[in-house]
Amino acid sequence: MGFKPSDKPKPKHRKGLWSPEEDQRLRNYILRHGHGCWSSVPINAGLQRNGKSCRLRWINYLRPGLKRGIFSKEEEETILTLHQMLGNKWSQIAQHLPGRTDNEIKNYWHSYLKKKVNKVEEMEPNTTTRYTSSSSDTMDSSPSPKKARIGVPNSDSPEYMEKSSTYIDHQSILQTSDFPKEANRGSFLPKLLFSEWLSLDHVNGGGFASSDEGLISQNSNLQYTPMHGFLSSDGTYSGGFHEGTSATEMFSSQFKFEDQISGNGIVDFISGGDVNVCNDFNMSNSVMY
DNA sequence: AAAAGCAGCAACCGCTTCGAA
DNA sequence: TTTCGAAGCGGTTGCTGCTTT
Numbered sequence: 001m002g003f004k005p006s007d008k009p010k011p012k013h014r015k016g017l018w019s020p021e022e023d024q025r026l027r028n029y030i031l032r033h034g035h036g037c038w039s040s041v042p043i044n045a046g047l048q049r050n051g052k053s054c055r056l057r058w059i060n061y062l063r064p065g066l067k068r069g070i071f072s073k074e075e076e077e078t079i080l081t082l083h084q085m086l087g088n089k090w091s092q093i094a095q096h097l098p099g100r101t102d103n104e105i106k107n108y109w110h111s112y113l114k115k116k117v118n119k120v121e122e123m124e125p126n127t128t129t130r131y132t133s134s135s136s137d138t139m140d141s142s143p144s145p146k147k148a149r150i151g152v153p154n155s156d157s158p159e160y161m162e163k164s165s166t167y168i169d170h171q172s173i174l175q176t177s178d179f180p181k182e183a184n185r186g187s188f189l190p191k192l193l194f195s196e197w198l199s200l201d202h203v204n205g206g207g208f209a210s211s212d213e214g215l216i217s218q219n220s221n222l223q224y225t226p227m228h229g230f231l232s233s234d235g236t237y238s239g240g241f242h243e244g245t246s247a248t249e250m251f252s253s254q255f256k257f258e259d260q261i262s263g264n265g266i267v268d269f270i271s272g273g274d275v276n277v278c279n280d281f282n283m284s285n286s287v288m289y
Numbered sequence: 290a291a292a293a294g295c296a297g298c299a300a301c302c303g304c305t306t307c308g309a310a
Numbered sequence: 311t312t313t314c315g316a317a318g319c320g321g322t323t324g325c326t327g328c329t330t331t
Contacts, residue, residue, distance in 0.1 A: 015300080015301075016300075016301095016325090017300080017325085018300090037315095038317070039315085051316080051317095052302095052316090053300075053301080055318090056299090056300070056301085057299095060299080060300085088320065089319090089320090090319075090320065091318075091319060091320085102318095102319075103298085103300085103320095104298085106320075106321085107298055107299085108297095108298095110297095110321095111298075112297090
């Protein structure tokens with residue numbers, strides 16, 4: 001009996017939705033050690049998942065700085081514009097929507113924007129597709145009537161607009177003659193970096209704790225929700241951005257922070273000099289996962 | 290009140306790309 | 311140059327909750 005090496009049973013990986021405990025384990029592990037090689041993450045973190053699944057969970061839901069909730073009008077227009085230019089390059093589109101993931105954008109497209117575009121095309125078959133939202137249909141453009149009923153601010157409301165932290169200069173994109181090339185390089189628009197979130201949190205007295213419990217407890221009015229990030233005590237989402245921070249302020253702070261980064265890595269800005277904590281997060285010109 | 294239908298979203302799957310050996 | 315493993319990406323699936331009948 002016995003197994004030949006090739007017959008060795010592969011470890012049984014859990015599938016399906018992530019439990020809060022799994023999230024906690026993964027988050028704790030990555031915040032402490034960085035992800036390094038994803039295939040080793042579930043082993044080291046004590047998870048019965050495969051590395052791919054861990055990576056996806058981190059990127060789409062656990063990664064700090066994620067913004068959740070309904071898309072603002074600006075975001076919607078950004079997606080429409082970029083989709084028109086880039087096609088289904090969700091990751092590239094996501095690079096221009098700080099805090100949004102490619103998966104989220106893709107879902108939003110398939111569940112809502114695609115239909116909207118089709119509707120416009122049906123209504124105006126002779127015109128070339130106009131992706132940008134017309135002002136007349138923004139009020140009925142809520143992607144999820146269900147959610148609108150449960151108190152999520154309307155995307156046109158001042159409250160919502162204020163919370164929206166996405167900014168994109170459409171003109172600058174359109175006027176960039178070689179836009180697709182530039183977009184592929186992702187070099188001309190601000191990006192949301194994990195490091196930005198860390199730095200802001202750090203600067204604002206967050207004192208990036210080495211444990212997740214510490215991280216949360218530092219923000220006493222934040223409540224972690226396993227699926228949707230952080231809820232502030234008033235129930236609004238606070239996915240790593242600071243409420244009331246304008247897009248300009250946010251990006252200028254990001255640029256300042258980026259200025260402080262030399263070379264290709266983040267060095268020694270958390271945990272009092274424990275370089276190993278963060279040197280697995282590589283800094284590049286694209287969104288950091 | 291129950292069942293059916295629908296929509297949204299989280300997660301999986303498989304292909305491609307990249308980099309190291 | 312080739313091979314192989316890891317990461318990235320986009321398409322798709324399936325579950326869940328809400329709405330409608």
